[in-house]
Amino acid sequence: MASNKNTLAPLVPKEILPMDWQDDERMSFLLSAFKARSLNPVSYDAKLKFWRAIIEDYCSHCNQIVIDEALLKRAFERNGTLPACLSTVIESLKNDGKLIPLEEMQKMGYHGQSWAAWTTDKLLKNPASFAANKLWSALGYDSSSSAQLTSQKLICIPALKAHAEELLSKMCPDHSILHASSEVMLLADVLKDKPNKLFAELAIMWLCRNNQASVEDNVSPALVKFGPNAKISDLDRQTISLQRQETLLTRKLHELEAEKEKCVVEASNYLAKGMRPAAKNSLRKKRELERRVTQLSDSLTNLHLMISQLSESESQAQVIGAYKHASASLKAVYKETGLSEDNVANAMDDVEEALELHDEVKTMISKPVGPAVASIDDDELERELADLLEEPEGPGPSDGGMPDFDINKLPNVPSSPVGVKTLETQYSQI
Template sequence: MEDNRTYLPPEWNNEERMRVLLGPMPQTQDIVARNARLTFWSAAIHLWCKRTNKLVFTLQETLAAFRRGTQVPLCIPEVLVHMNSTAEVLPISELPLGEQSQESWLRWGQRIFVATPARFTWNKFKKIVGVSNVEGTTYVDRVMLQEMCDQVIKRYWESAAKNYPVNLPVALPHLYHRINECIGSADNLHLIVETLAYQEQAATTVHNGTTYVKFLMPGDTSKPDITMADLAEINLLCALEQVQDNINNINAEITEQQNNAKSSLQSGSKVQALSCLRKKRRLEKSLSKQLGALENVSNCLQQLQETRINKQILHAFKTGMQAIRDSFANDISAEGVANTMDELQEVLEECKDINSVLATGVMEEDVDDSSLQEELDQLMSTDQKSLTHHDELIKSMSGLTLPDVPQSNPLSSLNAQPSSPTVKATP
């Protein structure tokens, strides 16, 4: 029976090879075999996580994923311990998540000089004595996690302008609906967002029971921040959407009550028709109020967005002013400009002197002018003779005439047959 698991390595169909790989880990003395086994299963686990979009897994899930008939890889526990020691995978409890809070110097010293060395020493001790809690540990593939983090940021900014306002916090359910094909489950998205928050590439907050995330803009280095203006704009957008839904529902109910009134009149129930019309009238009053609320929410949202745009413009002005001030601060003053102009004038004078020297040319040797005059007269006489000969040739050719163009074809006479001579009879 064909195996449809796409993450399986190419050696999976090799019976002899897999019988060795599924066996227990070789002894410590056989370093080559141990390294080969660790390399094979580490690559297989990474490929399994990538093909199935699986960030979090346990030992039992790993054994089930690589079960081959009744055989399971017996060396997987030691492989996970090795991958943990190289930080390829980490227990989810040790994974740094969430935004980093400002800690005091005392707390920083305790974390650096006490907590971290103690944890490192304990892990080394467990490895030496052979004690590990692999069976009860939930691991996270750090390589796959970082790849998914980069993919989420890339996909978000590719579709941000089309699906939601740029640089505005987005709800996690909305974000998951847009990029679920590249991250798998919603739990993966929560893990990715918390990791990005720890890396200061995103900021998160819980607002009205929904988690919102704001990503770092491309090219920006400062940590993103969710402000009260962002939350207010989110509230207005939610209110605007809710009012629009209410208006659509009321319009549908008004149409339904109007149709019911017509049906009641056709069936002869005048009282029922009047009741439907009263409901329709109440719905129309409610619709008028909802339209007023829609107008108010739209105006407030527009003013808030204009305020945010004005704030960005003001920030741009401040940045430009600071850039101009910094540029003038670097030796750009009245005295500095005067010194620069003096230096420039000196350089221009040096260039002028150099150009004047180059313009004098190279001194030539004295040449006898009389010999030059004789050579010039000889050239002129030669040119005069050539000109006279040319004029005589033109005069001799002017007397020549060409025959007139014939009016008929000269060859036509050749086609005519000669007539027979007439013989006169003698008397």
């Protein structure tokens, strides 16, 4: 595992500092040591809440995963004054599982308990040590054990969790999809490009304990695979073995090509000196190197083909796995809802019967009701309609209807304005 280097604490960013930080009187109280809680429980709890929140924000914002009391004191120094209350705050955070000792995490390694199981054991089954340390500090006693706690390296779990999730998103972008996983990788390759290898190691440990990664470190070299419930299979081991052979062959090919060029240069130098036998020996060596290069190239081509086939078989296995899960889900749905071929056929028959019944009811409702209506004969109605068609057209003037008039008998249009009496006279003449 990577070693832990005690680096200087980064400065606290101004954006996470609360308003109280600018208040000298308020900060004088907050930087002082805790007094007995019984004297002023409200003030005690407010002070504890202040420091818990600012320490968590500081660790997450600055990606400060490993801390100790001395580092926090340097980080929160204000106008030359160091906080004297952090031991109580640290114990409170340890009691809640927000801080855990670095050595405990490293002892469990990649294959320790799950995070939930570890938290249960520490905070529920074995809380006595936490309570004893807190009581010891509250009484104001100091001992070699309590003094040692001030330099104890602790892991800030919220900061570690954020760092681990960032690493998971980078290594396995599809980690939100069920059964998605990354390719198997060498653990050393994952750690070598990280600015802080210890933080990266701890992040992978956290992912392993939350079933988001899998590490196989009982072989050399150690392997890692990222993703939900990721498991390193025999296929993964074979793939990584072929990839390592591919790397070795490629490196060997470059070396042979360099030797080949060197032989050509030697042959030219020997010819310039008139040493033809030596020049021929250099060319013979070049021919032998060319033969070996051809063999290695063929082997490398075969390796590429095998790696491609393994990758294709893995993809096919994932597709088949997806088919199996989908089929199981469909069967579960059919089982829960009672869907079957017979049930569907019976349901469709019921629907047809219901529709037929609906049509019959609609027909029954639309039939005329009552004895008077029922006694009328359709033949009588037809004869009555025929009699109506044979009757003469509408009445003439003798019947009091509108009189017929001749358009030629209409008076001429007057050439001068016409009064009301004139119109009445002309109308009476029509």
